[in-house]
Amino acid sequence: MNGPNKTLRFVALALGYGFLYVPIFCLVAFSFNQSAVLTSWSGFSLRWYTSLLHDDALLSAALLSFKIALLAATAATIVGTWAGYVLARMRRFRGFALYVGMLSAPLVIPEVVLGISLLLLFVEMRGTLGWPEKNGLLTIWVGHVILCMSYVAVIIQARVRDLDRSLEEAALDLGATPLKVFFAITLPLIAPSLLSGWLLSFTLSLDDVVTSSFLSGPGASTLPMEVFSRVRLGLKPEVNALATLFILAVGIFVVVANRLQWRKEKSAS
């Protein structure tokens, strides 16, 4: 029988998941600590959550971040879907290797590279075209779209590849134009992947520090930039509170999405 060794299995999984989760639990626990000393427990309190509500710098940064994340996720989903569809269906055109290379580069290249190169582009453009006038929402948005579209493209091309071609071919045989087939048949079929691509882009954009730092301008500080400037010097209890809310939101969301998908898979099989 090829059943895995029980003890080994338990040890490996306990170590792996312990490592992944112990720090998160500590972070969450200390967000409810009464004193500002974040290393010893002095009683339960919600004071850091209330101070979060009065932190104007953090709130305005959060607003900007949500704005950018909404815009970037939407654009990245459109461009990424297009790029992923091309990747899956239109192969062997001239420059295909360069295309795959460019599309997969943002998945791996260090973010400082992406940040500096786009900044230099905008500086050159300002010099020659006079546009964009200043760095800010727009420039950060472009950076995030580039950063996120590769993830969308990877998700979409995997889904497009698994599609049953017969539906699309039937529609073509019945005289629909390829464009119509794409919007009426292909797009609805890959809709769940569009949603996960959008959500992944949204969280990536909401979490980005490095690219935003290069591309932001005066007065355009995003939430991660604000958080990073506070925590690079040490512990900040209000950041623990913020992190707890964040983890809670992501946790609820991921579990619900997983439950829904699981039920669907079960009813399908």
Add this chain to the structure above:
Amino acid sequence: MKTTFSRLKPSARTLAIVPPYAWLVAFLLVPFLLVLKISFADLQFGIPPYTPLIHLEDGIAKLDLHWRGYQMLFSDSLYLATYLNSLKMAAVTTAWCILIGYPVAYYVARSSPGTRNVLLLGVILPFWTSQLLRVYAWVGILRNDGLLNQLLMTLGLTHTPVEIYRTDLAVYIGMIYAYLPFFILPLYANLVKMDLRLLEAAYDLGARPWSAFWRITVPLSMPGVISGAMLVFIPCVGEYVIPEMLGGANTLMMGRVMWNEFFNNADWPMASAVTIVMVLLLLVPLALFQYYQVRNQEREAGR
């Protein structure tokens, strides 16, 4: 090959390919070439803070190349130490991710569907949670008065706090922690697709579990290991946030040096030269990653 668009005139196919291609060229390739260009410029006061590469002299265009950035990079031993240290730290981080991540991915992939779903959720959740905040969680644990030192001192293992925060060790812990899900997920995707009948055949032919694992599972999972390892190694070489948050002043990493040249010294040509050398050093791993991406594409297309 028959595609939806092959029934069209080639021009329509081109119309579909050109926009995403152009977008990537404009915002990924061209910016990178600009970094290359500016790495050969010299510092000047003004906007932009670098000299033009081509200037007109008596109506003749003259090319003005400056090697200052590269000369400094190769003459100053601090830069050399930084490169070596970045590569070393990324390599050690990758090795630990393989060591911790492979068994996790393996046992998750071999669990029953219900358990597998829950365990996979446990890896996906940190993947979706802010990396910045997850790294920040370690600050409270690793500090001299932090939770780890309190635990060690309560257990009587040490009397004086062990210094971890603001050392290279803290950066290793932070990087392994931050990038572990990026290794586990692609490897899991590979392992879960493996044809288990191959193992059954090996057992039928008398193979012991360990030798079947080493001779069948491990070689078959290599593409997953390599993509996962590259997803850890390449970003780690240029990592900025983690060494800045957990490392000491003497934790030398390229991303940090480049950031300082750019933001603190406002030396754009130098920062560009550091970036170019970083990418050159990453060329082999990048090519490896690219090779597996394309091969994967071809194979999936052949299905």
